[in-house]
Amino acid sequence: MLLLLILLLPLLGFVFLGLFGKRLREPLPGVVASALTGASFLLVVALSLGGGATWEIKDWLPGIPFSLVLDPLSSYMGLVVTGIGFLIHVYAIGYMHGDEGFSRFFAYLNLFIAMMMTLVLAGSYPVMFIGWEGVGLASFLLIGFWYTEKKNADSARKAFIVNRIGDLGFLLGMALLYSLFGTLSIGELREAIETSTVLPLALGTAGLLLFVGAVGKSAQVPLMVWLPDAMAGPTPVSALIHAATMVTAGVYLIARSSFLYANLQDVSYAIAVVGLLTAAYGALSALGQWDIKKIVAYSTISQLGYMFLAVGVGAYWIALFHVMTHAFYKALLFMASGSVIHALGGEQDVRKMGGLKKYLPRTHLHGLAGALSLAGFPLLAGFWSKDAIITATLAYPFGGTGFYLVGLAVAFLTAVYAMRWYVLVFLGEYKGSGQPHEAPPVMTVPNDVLALGAVFAGFLALPEPFWNLIEPYLAPALAHVEVHHMSLGLEWGLIALSAVVALAGLYLGYLAFTRWALPKWYLAFQTWSENAFYVDRVYNALIVTPLKELALALALFDGFLDTAYTALAGVSGWLGDRLGRLQTGYVRAYGALMVLGLVAVLVWGVLR
Amino acid sequence: MSAFDLIAGVLLIASALAAVTLRNAVHAGLALVGNFLVLAAVYFALEAQFLGWIQIIVYAGAVMVLFLFVIMLLFDARADLGPDPLPWMRPVGAALAAAFFLLLAYAFSALGPEHPLAVIKLAGGLPGQLGQLLYGPWLYAALLIAVLLFAATVAAVVLVQPGVRGARQKPQAAERDRELEEVDR
Amino acid sequence: MSYYLLLSALLFAIGLYGVLTRRSAILVFMSIELMLNAANLAFVAFARNSGSLEGQAMALVVIALAAAEVAVGLGIIVAVFRARSSTSVDDLAELRG
Numbered sequence: 001m002l003l004l005l006i007l008l009l010p011l012l013g014f015v016f017l018g019l020f021g022k023r024l025r026e027p028l029p030g031v032v033a034s035a036l037t038g039a040s041f042l043l044v045v046a047l048s049l050g051g052g053a054t055w056e057i058k059d060w061l062p063g064i065p066f067s068l069v070l071d072p073l074s075s076y077m078g079l080v081v082t083g084i085g086f087l088i089h090v091y092a093i094g095y096m097h098g099d100e101g102f103s104r105f106f107a108y109l110n111l112f113i114a115m116m117m118t119l120v121l122a123g124s125y126p127v128m129f130i131g132w133e134g135v136g137l138a139s140f141l142l143i144g145f146w147y148t149e150k151k152n153a154d155s156a157r158k159a160f161i162v163n164r165i166g167d168l169g170f171l172l173g174m175a176l177l178y179s180l181f182g183t184l185s186i187g188e189l190r191e192a193i194e195t196s197t198v199l200p201l202a203l204g205t206a207g208l209l210l211f212v213g214a215v216g217k218s219a220q221v222p223l224m225v226w227l228p229d230a231m232a233g234p235t236p237v238s239a240l241i242h243a244a245t246m247v248t249a250g251v252y253l254i255a256r257s258s259f260l261y262a263n264l265q266d267v268s269y270a271i272a273v274v275g276l277l278t279a280a281y282g283a284l285s286a287l288g289q290w291d292i293k294k295i296v297a298y299s300t301i302s303q304l305g306y307m308f309l310a311v312g313v314g315a316y317w318i319a320l321f322h323v324m325t326h327a328f329y330k331a332l333l334f335m336a337s338g339s340v341i342h343a344l345g346g347e348q349d350v351r352k353m354g355g356l357k358k359y360l361p362r363t364h365l366h367g368l369a370g371a372l373s374l375a376g377f378p379l380l381a382g383f384w385s386k387d388a389i390i391t392a393t394l395a396y397p398f399g400g401t402g403f404y405l406v407g408l409a410v411a412f413l414t415a416v417y418a419m420r421w422y423v424l425v426f427l428g429e430y431k432g433s434g435q436p437h438e439a440p441p442v443m444t445v446p447n448d449v450l451a452l453g454a455v456f457a458g459f460l461a462l463p464e465p466f467w468n469l470i471e472p473y474l475a476p477a478l479a480h481v482e483v484h485h486m487s488l489g490l491e492w493g494l495i496a497l498s499a500v501v502a503l504a505g506l507y508l509g510y511l512a513f514t515r516w517a518l519p520k521w522y523l524a525f526q527t528w529s530e531n532a533f534y535v536d537r538v539y540n541a542l543i544v545t546p547l548k549e550l551a552l553a554l555a556l557f558d559g560f561l562d563t564a565y566t567a568l569a570g571v572s573g574w575l576g577d578r579l580g581r582l583q584t585g586y587v588r589a590y591g592a593l594m595v596l597g598l599v600a601v602l603v604w605g606v607l608r
Numbered sequence: 609m610s611a612f613d614l615i616a617g618v619l620l621i622a623s624a625l626a627a628v629t630l631r632n633a634v635h636a637g638l639a640l641v642g643n644f645l646v647l648a649a650v651y652f653a654l655e656a657q658f659l660g661w662i663q664i665i666v667y668a669g670a671v672m673v674l675f676l677f678v679i680m681l682l683f684d685a686r687a688d689l690g691p692d693p694l695p696w697m698r699p700v701g702a703a704l705a706a707a708f709f710l711l712l713a714y715a716f717s718a719l720g721p722e723h724p725l726a727v728i729k730l731a732g733g734l735p736g737q738l739g740q741l742l743y744g745p746w747l748y749a750a751l752l753i754a755v756l757l758f759a760a761t762v763a764a765v766v767l768v769q770p771g772v773r774g775a776r777q778k779p780q781a782a783e784r785d786r787e788l789e790e791v792d793r
Numbered sequence: 794m795s796y797y798l799l800l801s802a803l804l805f806a807i808g809l810y811g812v813l814t815r816r817s818a819i820l821v822f823m824s825i826e827l828m829l830n831a832a833n834l835a836f837v838a839f840a841r842n843s844g845s846l847e848g849q850a851m852a853l854v855v856i857a858l859a860a861a862e863v864a865v866g867l868g869i870i871v872a873v874f875r876a877r878s879s880t881s882v883d884d885l886a887e888l889r890g
Contacts, residue, residue: 085793518749585886592813595704609796617800647830650803656796656849663833664825664889665888666856669825671863677889679819684880693883694817694889701813709806716798716835726844733849741846742853749850753857760861770808770875771802775842785878 001054006043009036013110015078025230030093033106034541036088041082048075048466054123057452064184067123073477076320077120077252084244084327087558091335092236094442095342105145105234112138112392113269116166120252124185125174129254132217135201135246136163141240143233147159155229162226164218167180168251176202177412190259193331200264207260207267214250216398218304220278225496225536231293236291243300251303251319258316262479272312275405279305280312281533287410288529291348292337295421299374300330301334302414306389309407313399315392316480321461322389325381328453330372333421335447336367339439340425350421355430360438364426366447371422373454375415376502384458385497387410391491395484408501415505416512420496423513457478457546461493533550612653619646632686634641644668655726656733683788690784706758797838804831809839818880821862829859 013036021029028207047053053070060066070078115138119131137160144156178184180202181192193203214220215474219227229432230242241247254261254271261268289295303326310319341348343360357364373382390411393403409561430436438444461470465488486494516528528534584594623646626639644667680683723729731737735784742750808831812849832850840848874880 316819586694586880587814587885588694588813591702592697592704595708595809599704599707600709602708602715606711608714613796617812620800620804621807622829624827627808627827628814633820636820636823640827643827644830647834650797650834651837652798652807656837656840657836659849659852661854662856665830666860667826667830671860674863674867675819675823676881682871682874682880684817684819688879690881695806697813701810704813705806706808709802712802712805713799716795717797719795722842723844726839726841729844730840730846730849737846738849738853741850746850746854749854753854756861757857760864764868767865772830781866793813 001055002043002047002223003053003070003121005113006040006047006082006121007068009043010040010110010114012036014114015106015280017107017110019139021107024103026428027093027098027125028176029103029106029254030089030533032094033110034089034093036072036110037082037086039084042580044070044075044078045048048079049209055113056123061126064124064126065186065511066127067122068118068127069134069186070121072474073252073255073320074122076474077248077323078117078326079471081116082113084450085109085116085240085333087449088236088240088244088331088335091239091338091443091446093369094440095236095338096234099307099312101145105142108138108141108145109236109240112142112241112246116249117382119127119249119504123187125189126184127178128256129167129170129174132213132249132253132514133159133167135241135249136160136167136217137231138243139237139246140162140451142237143238145233145237149232152232152464155226155232159226162223163216164212166223167608169212169216171213172350173206173213176206176209180206185424186256193259193263194388196569197425203260204264204267204392207271209261210253210257211267211271212254215274216250217253217543218247218250218278218308219301220250220274220305220308220534221281221532224278224301225328225539228294228297228455228532231291231297235293235334235341238297239331240337241332242297247300247304248307248327251304251311251323252309254311255316255320256313258479261311262314262481265398268314270312272309272393272398275310275312276403276410277305277307278302280413281305283410284416285529286341286417286531287413288526290350292350292353293334293348294424294519295350295417296330296333296337296602298415299333299417302410303330303374304365306386306407306410310389310392313393313396315389315396315404316478316481317471318385318388318392320474322385324460325454325457328457329370329382332366332447332450332454333370333374335450336363336370337425337444339363339366339447340444342439342443343436344432344434347434350424352432353425353430354428354432356436357426357437359430361449362444364452366444366451367422367426369420369451369454372506375418375506376411377506378499378502379458381454381456381458383499383502388461388463388493390498391494392485396496397482397484407506410497411498412501412505414507415502419506419509420513421512427514463495464488477540616646616650616653619643620650634676634685637676638681640675641672644672651733654733655730658733658735658738660733671713685789686788689787797841798835801831801835801838804828804834816881816883818873818882819867821882822870825864826859829855853854 010033013033017033018031019023021073022095024032046579047070052072052075054067056065056067058065089106092105092109096102099105112135115131115134117131118134119128122128122131140160143159144153146152174184177189180198181196183189183192203421207408216223227247231238233241279302282298282300282305284299284304286295290296303322307319307322307326309603310316310322339360340353340356340363343355343363347353369380373380375381390407392406393399393407394401461468464485482596531537582589620643623639623643627636627643630639644663648663648668651657653726699729764789795796803875805828808824808826808828810822811827815821815824833855836848836855840846840852844861870880877884
């Protein structure tokens with residue numbers, strides 16, 4: 001029952017704030033929402049320490065139970081979601097101060113937490129799908145929070161529709177699994193698949209379909225187009241949903257289904273390729289962005305690609321490790337950006353920033369910590385997790401050297417653009433026209449906690465011969481994969497190489513964006529990157545515009561149908577009018593009609 | 609077919625046509641009286657003497673007289689004046705009547721042969737035999753007719769009581785009143 | 794006998810024409826009486842044909858019925874005339890659609 005409370009408390013928050021929030025004065029809705037999220041966090045901690053929990057309603061759908069399960073994997077993810085969620089709730093009390101939709105914002109945030117926890121705690125795929133759809137809904141509501149601006153509403157709709165395409169894959173995958181095994185409970189499916197002799201093609205198709213769902217939700221190529229536009233929402237939303245939690249739901253899905261993917265070599269290979277492609281695309285596009293949040297958004301796309309690379313090669317726990325570190329430093333980066341935007345009164349163009357180091361000292365430290373962790377500065381959290389992924393491409397069964405080399409190259413680019421972000425925002429001279437002022441404590445304190453995480457969280461899972469707390473904790477919930485262990489020397493050599501690459505990237509970035517004049521070929525590339533390689537335009541031309549034309553044509557046809565039906569109805573009206581004229585009122589006419597009827601009857605009678 | 613049949617037929621048809629076409633209501637009524645009288649003669653020829661007398665007394669003598677009284681009471685002698693609002697009724701009515709006639713003729717053509725003892729059995733339609741039928745098997749019919757006549761008497765008296773005050777006149781009625789006044793002048 | 798039956802059918806048809814064509818209520822009534830008599834003629838002809846007195850009894854009933862009907866009908870016409878000052882059937886045209 002306590003398990004159910006984890007998601008009921010934020011859900012109650014949503015209902016309560018939705019109905020009565022308007023009557024509460026600031027900051028009460030924010031405090032209530034944060035408190036409920038914090039309570040969920042404590043419940044997760046308590047139940048994990050108690051050894052896990054399950055909760056079930058049998059036969060919720062015919063043959064399918066509604067089950068929630070707190071096992072190592074879901075407790076790990078749950079801690080990340082509720083912990084970072086709590087910090088972001090507190091931050092948002094300061095960020096959303098003065099907004100007239102204050103209570104509505106927190107209602108939606110609580111809805112998101114509730115749905116995300118449903119997704120995480122799900123013991124069967126339909127329950128996970130409820131959470132899946134629910135977070136999509138919450139994302140829609142929050143991206144389009146300032147819905148009076150058309151751009152925001154459009155972005156929200158874009159996110160939802162692109163997600164939908166992925167959801168179709170998820171549904172089809174579920175259907176296929178159900179038809180193959182007759183159950184959708186994750187525990188039962190795990191047993192069934194590990195002992196089954198089902199045709200690999202069918203299993204592979206199911207795995208591929210579930211992956212399509214993940215592609216949509218986690219903004220992988222080719223469904224990544226919604227994430228940059230999602231920056232139209234308030235910054236806490238970007239931090240929570242589009243960095244730390246919702247977008248990692250796809251990774252979580254594949255990790256949860258690791259027992260399926262561990263035996264599917266081709267599908268896993270495809271996953272890894274898509275992840276790598278996404279990582280490269282994100283990094284290349286981040287280099288040319290001029291909006292402070294869009295840089296971080298494309299960085300998120302890139303890092304998500306890394307996570308999928310990890311699950312693709314079979315390193316499920318490493319992907320989850322990266323989920324956690326990424327949650328810390330990416331949320332930190334977004335919230336620092338938010339503090340900057342808040343300080344400059346809404347300015348988001350980095351060309352109008354610079355030199356904010358002296359105006360916003362705390363935020364500057366936060367930004368530096370986040371950027372360095374993202375870049376993979378040695379010993380920081382991002383360094384350990386990213387390096388673990390890159391090394392895993394050589395050690396894990398589905399990997400290869402190609403993955404290693406490209407992964408390393410993208411890591412270099414990551415360092416470059418991270419440094420660019422930092423340099424353009426905090427160093428140099430202030431080019432804008434506002435009055436920058438530091439953020440209030442309600443916003444800086446959560447960032448302090450996140451900064452601590454961004455720096456130290458990596459120490460939870462160190463390579464051999466040091467301790468690794470995460471891998472054994474998650475092992476019971478994940479599939480067992482054969483790892484080709486490298487020699488210690490090789491492993492640490494590769495680690496050193498990653499460190500060098502990261503430092504080189506940081507140094508290059510520093511030089512390129514503070515000292516050098518940029519060469520022409522780079523400027524040309526920058527325009528391409530700024531437009532994210534025109535993917536949106538291509539999609540519009542190939543898909544969106546033809547569909548719009550089709551919709552217009554069908555609407556026209558529908559208009560014809562309407563006219564046809566109205567005409568048909570008009571006929572009966574016309575007929576009625578005509579027949580009505582028969583009733584002239586003249587008795588003689590009625591008499592004549594009676595005789596006519598009589599004659600007709602007689603004819604029939606006589607001729608029979 | 610005897611001469612009597614022929615003459616009777618001609619007279620019946622002629623008087624009937626006169627009754628439905630003559631403009632003056634009194635003339636039409638008189639034509640109808642003639643029709644009834646010829647009909648009574650026909651009844652006599654068809655071995656229905658009692659019925660024939662009743663026809664003369666009741667129909668020609670009471671019913672038609674009542675008609676003529678009412679015509680005169682309501683000054684309705686020149687009844688069918690004025691333009692006909694339904695001019696198409698003449699051909700349509702004629703067609704319907706013709707259709708009806710043809711159908712009935714066809715139906716009646718299935719009449720079987722005459723019963724050889726018919727005349728003897730009918731006994732001339734005199735009250736003796738007819739009475740035995742009426743007060744025997746047809747007793748209930750006779751009693752019900754009595755009730756019916758009683759009801760009709762009461763109804764007729766009630767209907768003609770005065771009491772419809774302030775009834776409005778129709779424009780055609782007012783026009784016709786004027787016309788009548790003119791004719792009177 | 795069929796001669797008289799045909800005659801009765803013809804008289805009936807003529808009466809029907811009169812009912813549809815005449816505009817004065819009294820004249821319509823007279824046409825109805827014509828129709829009734831045509832029916833009576835048919836009854837008597839049948840009685841003559843079959844030798845059964847039932848036809849004549851029926852005709853007697855019809856005559857009595859007609860008498861009662863005329864009384865009530867003319868009463869109605871008089872009452873309507875008092876209300877509308879008209880006997881034209883076409884003036885009573887309110888029951889329209």
